[in-house]
Amino acid sequence: GAVVSQHPSWVICKSGTSVKIECRSLDFQATTMFWYRQFPKQSLMLMATSNEGSKATYEQGVEKDKFLINHASLTLSTLTVTSAHPEDSSFYICSAPRTSIPDTQYFGPGTRLTVL
Amino acid sequence: AQSVTQLDSQVPVFEEAPVELRCNYSSSVSVYLFWYVQYPNQGLQLLLKYLSGSTLVKSINGFEAEFNKSQTSFHLRKPSVHISDTAEYFCAVNYGGSQGNLIFGKGTKLSVKP
Numbered sequence: 001g002a003v004v005s006q007h008p009s010w011v012i013c014k015s016g017t018s019v020k021i022e023c024r025s026l027d028f029q030a031t032t033m034f035w036y037r038q039f040p041k042q043s044l045m046l047m048a049t050s051n052e053g054s055k056a057t058y059e060q061g062v063e064k065d066k067f068l069i070n071h072a073s074l075t076l077s078t079l080t081v082t083s084a085h086p087e088d089s090s091f092y093i094c095s096a097p098r099t100s101i102p103d104t105q106y107f108g109p110g111t112r113l114t115v116l
Numbered sequence: 117a118q119s120v121t122q123l124d125s126q127v128p129v130f131e132e133a134p135v136e137l138r139c140n141y142s143s144s145v146s147v148y149l150f151w152y153v154q155y156p157n158q159g160l161q162l163l164l165k166y167l168s169g170s171t172l173v174k175s176i177n178g179f180e181a182e183f184n185k186s187q188t189s190f191h192l193r194k195p196s197v198h199i200s201d202t203a204e205y206f207c208a209v210n211y212g213g214s215q216g217n218l219i220f221g222k223g224t225k226l227s228v229k230p
Contacts, residue, residue: 004159006159036220041125041222042222043220044220045220093159095160104162104165105162106159107152108159109157109159110159
C-alpha cells in the first residue's frame with residue numbers, strides 16, 4: 001500500500017490564487033521530504049528539500065517566495081504555490097526517505113495543478 | 117552538467133518478448149543508480165538500485181540492470197515481459213550527494229500488448 005500520500009490529486013485554480021498541496025508519510029516519520037516538479041514529457045526536477053522544524057532548502061532557480069514549504073510535523077510537509085500563474089501548471093510530486101531502509105525514497109502519487 | 121538520458125520515450129512490445137530500456141548518465145567519479153517504476157495513477161516505486169558491489173542488480177519481479185562504468189550506462193532488461201509490466205520507468209542517478217539529489221531521466225513508457 002501507499003506509504004506517502006498527497007492531497008489533492010488534482011486542482012484547478014484561477015490565476016492569482018494560492019494553492020496548498022499536502023504530502024504525508026503514512027506509517028513512518030520523515031524529518032526530510034523532497035518536492036519535485038514534472039513538466040509533460042520532462043524529467044522530475046528537484047525543487048526543494050523540506051526539513052522538519054527548520055527552513056526548506058531550495059534548488060537554484062526556484063523562487064522561495066513563490067513556492068512556500070512548511071514541514072510542520074514529522075509526517076506532514078506542505079507546498080503552497082502563491083499567486084499562481086499558468087506557467088506554474090505542472091505535476092508536483094513529493095517524496096520521503098525512510099531511514100530504516102537506506103537509500104530509498106518513497107514517492108507520493110503526485111498532484112496535477114492547472115492554473116487557468 | 118550532470119544529466120541522465122533515457123533515449124526511448126516509448127517502447128511497445130508483445131507479451132513474453134524481451135525488453136531493454138536504456139539509460140545513460142554523464143560521467144562522474146561516484147554514482148548511485150536507480151530505476152523507478154510508475155504504474156497508472158500511482159506514485160513512483162523503487163524497482164532496483166546499484167550502490168556498490170556486483171554490477172548486476174535484480175528486482176523481485178524479474179527485471180535486472182547492469183552498471184557499466186565504461187559506457188556510463190545502467191540499462192534495464194527483462195527476458196519476458198507481462199501485461200502487468202505496462203508502466204512508465206524512470207532512471208535516476210545520485211551523483212554522490214545527499215539522497216535528495218536524484219537526477220531523473222525523462223522516463224520510458226513501456227506498453228506490453230497481448
